Amino acid sequence: MSAPHPLRPDAASDAGSDVSAVSSSPGAKPPQASALPPGWRELALAPGGDRVTALLAFALAQDAGDEAATRLPQRRAEAEKLLGDWSFRHLHNHAESIRQEAARGALAGMKSPPGFLTLVVAGFVATLLAGGLGWVAITAGWLGHLPVAG
Numbered sequence: 001m002s003a004p005h006p007l008r009p010d011a012a013s014d015a016g017s018d019v020s021a022v023s024s025s026p027g028a029k030p031p032q033a034s035a036l037p038p039g040w041r042e043l044a045l046a047p048g049g050d051r052v053t054a055l056l057a058f059a060l061a062q063d064a065g066d067e068a069a070t071r072l073p074q075r076r077a078e079a080e081k082l083l084g085d086w087s088f089r090h091l092h093n094h095a096e097s098i099r100q101e102a103a104r105g106a107l108a109g110m111k112s113p114p115g116f117l118t119l120v121v122a123g124f125v126a127t128l129l130a131g132g133l134g135w136v137a138i139t140a141g142w143l144g145h146l147p148v149a150g
Contacts, residue, residue: 053079
């Protein structure tokens with residue numbers, strides 16, 4: 001896999017931009033919330049999934065050319081919809097591999113079925129046991145008490 005390349009070659013010359021730090025090396029820190037405009041900073045500092053949604057909303061606004069945070073609720077709703085759609089597509093596209101992995105895990109916990117020789121020996125032992133019980137029943141006279149059909 002190739003190393004990431006900056007989207008804008010002149011990003012390093014931008015004053016106060018943290019974009020060059022992301023694209024220059026794989027181990028660099030992501031852009032800080034202080035690099036965002038004032039209307040977006042509070043959303044970017046939100047914990048959990050809200051931060052991802054806020055950053056996606058900011059990216060959508062920048063892509064559309066919105067400078068002010070006036071359309072913040074619309075961009076946030078659009079970002080939530082896009083993230084929901086993406087997660088559904090991702091799950092749908094990987095459902096079969098998830099299913100196969102679960103089946104492999106279930107089969108790994110099971111022991112192998114008995115072999116042919118084991119089944120033949122078990123049948124032989126069952127026949128001997130049934131014959132032995134029949135012999136005991138005949139010698140004890142238990143079969144004489146059975147009603148005769150007819």
